[in-house]
Amino acid sequence: MEIRSTTTRWPDVCAAFGFGSFFRSEPFDDIDVLIVLRQECQLRLVTYYELKTAFDNLGRNYGVRFDVTVLTEREFSERPLRDMDSLVPLLA
Amino acid sequence: MTNGNNTWDVRFSHIAWFERLLLSHKNLTNVQRHDDIIFEVDRVAQKDHLKILCCNEYAMGVTLVQRGLAEFGGVNIFYIGGGWCGYTQEAKEFCQSQNIGLFVTDEVHGALWKADYWTYHRRDKDGNPVYYYKVA
Numbered sequence: 381m382e383i384r385s386t387t388t389r390w391p392d393v394c395a396a397f398g399f400g401s402f403f404r405s406e407p408f409d410d411i412d413v414l415i416v417l418r419q420e421c422q423l424r425l426v427t428y429y430e431l432k433t434a435f436d437n438l439g440r441n442y443g444v445r446f447d448v449t450v451l452t453e454r455e456f457s458e459r460p461l462r463d464m465d466s467l468v469p470l471l472a
Numbered sequence: 473m474t475n476g477n478n479t480w481d482v483r484f485s486h487i488a489w490f491e492r493l494l495l496s497h498k499n500l501t502n503v504q505r506h507d508d509i510i511f512e513v514d515r516v517a518q519k520d521h522l523k524i525l526c527c528n529e530y531a532m533g534v535t536l537v538q539r540g541l542a543e544f545g546g547v548n549i550f551y552i553g554g555g556w557c558g559y560t561q562e563a564k565e566f567c568q569s570q571n572i573g574l575f576v577t578d579e580v581h582g583a584l585w586k587a588d589y590w591t592y593h594r595r596d597k598d599g600n601p602v603y604y605y606k607v608a
Contacts, residue, residue, distance in 0.1 A: 425535065428535050429539075450533060451531070458561055
């Protein structure tokens with residue numbers, strides 16, 4: 381729930397997904413999160429750093445590392461992850 | 473080479489492996505490392521100087537390229553690792569438009585021989601360009 385709420389604070393985040401071993405309920409070293417930014421996002425890097433800071437803080441609170449991948453809408457449409465068919469929607 | 477740390481989550485073993493690649497490259501001399509993941513090299517044939525960011529990204533997008541440029545400035549080449557690593561088409565196109573190389577392991581050695589290194593690509597058996605785009 382807290383992972384989901386972390387992704388909702390930025391208007392330029394148009395979708396967010398979980399993937400990887402944590403979301404498959406398997407042993408995990410980190411938690412993989414995919415964030416999709418609107419193509420027209422003007423402050424892409426600022427948004428990236430804010431998201432990274434938010435997930436770093438969340439990770440510190442829970443003692444786990446978040447690995448956050450940030451893609452644009454165009455990049456996401458290219459289906460760049462092996463796990464595209466098993467993404468867990470957090471915000472979509 | 474000290475074992476420092478970096479905010480890109482690049483492991484020392486990956487950095488050390490890449491440094492060995494650079495040190496053994498016949499077109500490179502004066503290989504230096506700073507900020508843990510930045511390499512500065514001189515090229516023999518071209519008599520130029522390149523700044524290379526060594527990262528390890530499963531899916532290198534344009535946002536991370538922009539992060540690298542913002543944090544280190546004047547990066548000539550992004551080396552993103554091998555194996556499952558790849559880049560998005562948008563990131564590759566952005567880099568090419570800026571004369572920046574964006575390469576996986578299978579590409580970077582050859583690119584370092586090429587004067588216009590950012591245009592380097594491998595070819596398939598029919599001579600068509602091969603790019604390491606990430607696609608599921």
